[in-house]
Amino acid sequence: MTEPAAGPVPSPGGAHHSLKRGAATIAYRHTPGRDPEGLAPGVMFLGGFMSDMTGTKALALEEWAAGEGLSFTRFDYQGHGASSGRFDEGTIGLWADDALAVLDRVTVGPQILVGSSMGGWMMMLTALRRPERVAGLVGIAAAPDFTEDLMWDLFDEPVRREILEAGRWLRPSYYGPEPQPITRALIEDGRNHLLLRQPIAFDKPVRLLHGMADPDVPWQVSLTLADRLTSADVRVTLVKDGDHRLSREQDIDLLCRTVGDLVRGLA
Numbered sequence: 001m002t003e004p005a006a007g008p009v010p011s012p013g014g015a016h017h018s019l020k021r022g023a024a025t026i027a028y029r030h031t032p033g034r035d036p037e038g039l040a041p042g043v044m045f046l047g048g049f050m051s052d053m054t055g056t057k058a059l060a061l062e063e064w065a066a067g068e069g070l071s072f073t074r075f076d077y078q079g080h081g082a083s084s085g086r087f088d089e090g091t092i093g094l095w096a097d098d099a100l101a102v103l104d105r106v107t108v109g110p111q112i113l114v115g116s117s118m119g120g121w122m123m124m125l126t127a128l129r130r131p132e133r134v135a136g137l138v139g140i141a142a143a144p145d146f147t148e149d150l151m152w153d154l155f156d157e158p159v160r161r162e163i164l165e166a167g168r169w170l171r172p173s174y175y176g177p178e179p180q181p182i183t184r185a186l187i188e189d190g191r192n193h194l195l196l197r198q199p200i201a202f203d204k205p206v207r208l209l210h211g212m213a214d215p216d217v218p219w220q221v222s223l224t225l226a227d228r229l230t231s232a233d234v235r236v237t238l239v240k241d242g243d244h245r246l247s248r249e250q251d252i253d254l255l256c257r258t259v260g261d262l263v264r265g266l267a
Contacts (some may be wrong), residue, residue, distance in 0.1 A: 016082070021101050026075060027082035029053065030106050032063060033071035033221065039047055041110045041135045043259060045100055046097075046126070048117030049146075050173070050180055052081025056142065056247040057116055057241035057255060064256040070263065073111075075102045077122075088168060088181040091189035092147060096125040103130060110135035114255075114260055117143045117217060117244065120208075120225075125194055127202055136205040136262045140255065141226055143217045145197075146192030150217065151182060163187060174215075196224055205233040207258050211242025254261050 018025045033042060043065045045058045045111070053074040065072035077095040078085035099122045103111065112135055115123030120142025127134040143150065152160070155169075162169045163184050170179035206229055210222040219238055226234045242251060 019105055024078050025084040026098050028075035031066055031072045034069035037219045041112050042107055043112050044072040044111045045118030046115040046122045048119050052076050060252045073107050087180055088183055091185050092193045093189050096122055099126045112136045114138045116140040135266050138259055139208040140246055141210050141214055141217045144195045147187050152187050196228055199230055200228045201230050203231045206231055208236045211246050212242055214244040214245040
């Protein structure tokens, strides 16, 4: 896939496309940038657990990127949004492969990966597998290792037993009427992708945004991630009254400024 010739800034929300990954169909939207050679960094958004590519942050960042003439890509993991598959058949490894497929087959040139919550884990796994394609990272309440540290380690014994014996447990969700199916496969596969137990070899710039009023992912997780990264260019921004989503107008402004500063620094 190549970028079009330079011209007017494209409007955000490019055509809805999909790519095949085996029997699966991965839905995505790609807005090309103004750089005809694909040398300027593009922006790729990686969403969170049980979220989709139509969320507030993804759409706002897409509009900002279009105004800056930057390419922008957002997508749905299998079992999320417009992509095929069942959510309760998904695992960290499966969704990380989806992200890698979008990076490889949709985007052109260096990319700044922006990961929200679980997307912060996905962006790290993607960057480690394609370091030559990733120019920088921006995490929003990044949640690497959440299946172990924020799920399994915090579940009481009856919940653990139900997951092990029945294969899943339906966790009530604070963000909608549908419960979250937490499966044994999700937990066990997550252990194959844990990052925070050792140094993380990534030497590009990283920016981590986290709300200190986040009830789902403690802000200390971003500090641990910053400590584990080998890059010297890592900055953590804490928003004292910020929640998990960081979707308020001032939070969106902070996100866009952060990505913009990273783009200018890379240029």
